Amino acid sequence: MYETIISKVNEESLNKAREYILNGELVGFPTETVYGLGAIAYSDEAVKKIFEAKGRPQDNPLIVHVHKDYDVDKLVYVDYDYVYKLREAFLPGPLTMVYRSKGMISPVATCGLDTVGIRIPSSEAAQRFLRAVNVPVAAPSANVSKHTSPVTAMHVYEDLKGKIPLILDGGKCTGGIESTVLDVTTDTPIILRSGLVTADMIKSVVGKCGYSQNKPTDKIRAPGMKYRHYCPKCETALFKRNQVALAQKLYDEVKAKGQRPYFMCDDAMLSEIHGNVLRLGSTAEEIASNLYDKLHESEGLADMLIAFEVETGSDVDVGIMNRLSKACKKYE
Ligand code: TXA
Ligand code: MG
Numbered sequence: 001m002y003e004t005i006i007s008k009v010n011e012e013s014l015n016k017a018r019e020y021i022l023n024g025e026l027v028g029f030p031t032e033t034v035y036g037l038g039a040i041a042y043s044d045e046a047v048k049k050i051f052e053a054k055g056r057p058q059d060n061p062l063i064v065h066v067h068k069d070y071d072v073d074k075l076v077y078v079d080y081d082y083v084y085k086l087r088e089a090f091l092p093g094p095l096t097m098v099y100r101s102k103g104m105i106s107p108v109a110t111c112g113l114d115t116v117g118i119r120i121p122s123s124e125a126a127q128r129f130l131r132a133v134n135v136p137v138a139a140p141s142a143n144v145s146k147h148t149s150p151v152t153a154m155h156v157y158e159d160l161k162g163k164i165p166l167i168l169d170g171g172k173c174t175g176g177i178e179s180t181v182l183d184v185t186t187d188t189p190i191i192l193r194s195g196l197v198t199a200d201m202i203k204s205v206v207g208k209c210g211y212s213q214n215k216p217t218d219k220i221r222a223p224g225m226k227y228r229h230y231c232p233k234c235e236t237a238l239f240k241r242n243q244v245a246l247a248q249k250l251y252d253e254v255k256a257k258g259q260r261p262y263f264m265c266d267d268a269m270l271s272e273i274h275g276n277v278l279r280l281g282s283t284a285e286e287i288a289s290n291l292y293d294k295l296h297e298s299e300g301l302a303d304m305l306i307a308f309e310v311e312t313g314s315d316v317d318v319g320i321m322n323r324l325s326k327a328c329k330k331y332e
Contacts (some may be wrong), residue, residue: 002165006153009168012131015278020165021133025112026053028142029129030142030170031121033094033178033195034069034149034292035156036065038129038140039163042088046286047108053163061109061182062109067130068092072118075104075136082206083184089205092122094179095197098144119179125170140165141178148295148327151176155296176297177319183212194322196288198315229326232295235304236328244272245304246331251275254304262302265293269308276301284314291320295327 007013017027024046027038037053039046040230041064051058066072070090076099083097101116106200110116118202119180130137141149142156153169160167180195182202190210191199202209215281239247247263254261255275263273267282278301280287288309298305307328310320 001162002156004161004164006157006167009128009170010026012252013166013168017129017167017168018132020038020130021137023182024049025166025285026050026164027129028070028150028153028160028164029126029139030123030153030168031065031126031175032123032173032174033121033160033166033175034151035141035153035167036126036137037141037156037160037227038065038137038139040133041109041136041138044106044108047106050140051108052098053160054143056140059111059143061111061113062140063119063179064105064109065095065119065121065130065137065139067134068120070120070130070134072120074100076100076116076118079185080187080189082189084204086182086184086189086202090197090201091198092120092127094122094175094195095119096181098181098183098185098192100185105136106138109286115185117181121179123170123174125168129168131212135184146231148232148299149178149292151292151296155292155332171212172293174289176291176293177323180284186210186248194319196285196316198318200315203272208237221258230292230323231296231327232305233299234302237304237305237331238309238328239305239331241269241311244269246309248273248275250304250331251306254306258299259303260301261304261306262298263306263308264298265308266310266312268312278305280310282312284310284312284316284320287312288316288320291323 015296092208096117098117146160151173180197182191249259264278
């Protein structure tokens with residue numbers, strides 16, 4: 001057991017973070033997407049602690065974070081020239097590229113794959129942390145496996161207190177959903193996980209972009225496991241936008257039983273429903289940035305969270321719906 005300290009990002013806390021990371025301990029740190037749970041990516045023992053602290057399945061590989069001046073090509077092979085264009089256009093930022101690995105990263109992090117995902121986060125706090133440690137940091141989101149991803153230091157604390165020595169507090173994450181994961185080991189880059197860097201944005205740079213919800217590792221994961229993720233600790237029901245009457249009926253029934261229902265939706269739906277609402281906002285970027293925060297908020301407020309599918313017309317909707325449909329049970 002650790003006494004978990006939350007500390008603002010400053011010289012003193014960064015020194016501590018460096019000491020912990022270089023000694024093979026875990027540190028929670030902010031990025032522009034969600035908080036990460038970091039360990040030195042060279043060490044099997046250190047990386048194992050991430051899987052233990054999260055209760056993460058051993059066959060789901062971790063991505064590796066470095067600061068913006070780090071020589072990524074020490075770690076990976078660049079097979080296609082479009083990679084340089086993507087780096088130029090989107091990095092630092094919420095785009096993780098999966099390359100062929102040169103084998104320096106712990107096989108515990110890559111789950112024995114010959115590829116590795118590299119991420120260069122853009123937030124100043126993440127950059128300061130990565131520069132202070134100056135080693136590649138393996139990091140998934142800093143939550144207990146299956147729970148909603150953390151977008152504040154307090155969210156990390158609630159899930160991981162006692163399990164890690166330090167959480168660097170950089171305030172609320174602005175991006176809100178995890179980075180886009182893009183396979184760059186083939187002639188056409190393939191999106192493995194959607195995020196704020198969208199297929200359209202990648203196409204505009206490379207001229208082409210494929211899309212796959214099936215990661216190479218899916219076949220070895222337990223069937224069904226991949227469908228629930230990001231879940232708040234309350235009952236949930238996800239409705240289509242044309243199911244307002246049904247959703248309102250559920251709200252009223254839950255309320256009549258003396259329990260606490262809450263709606264969660266984007267602003268375009270507000271005028272159609274009656275009751276307490278967690279507002280996601282109106283633009284896709286705003287909705288992405290609020291999604292996990294509102295899911296966390298629902299845990300203290302609601303017995304039943306009644307959510308509506310998001311549809312703004314933006315390409316970012318894909319990433320939002322990918323998370324929302326795993327976080328909330330489809331109403332049937
Ligand atoms: O925004 C983010 O990406 C956050 C912050 C902390 O940087 N990190 C994050 O990590 O979301 P994680 O571990 O929760 O998600 C990494 C995703 C997983 O879906 C994993 O299956 C995939 O990337 N992944 C990692 N390495 C891979 C590889 N070599 N091949 C295919 N997929 C990989
Ligand atoms: Mg995660």
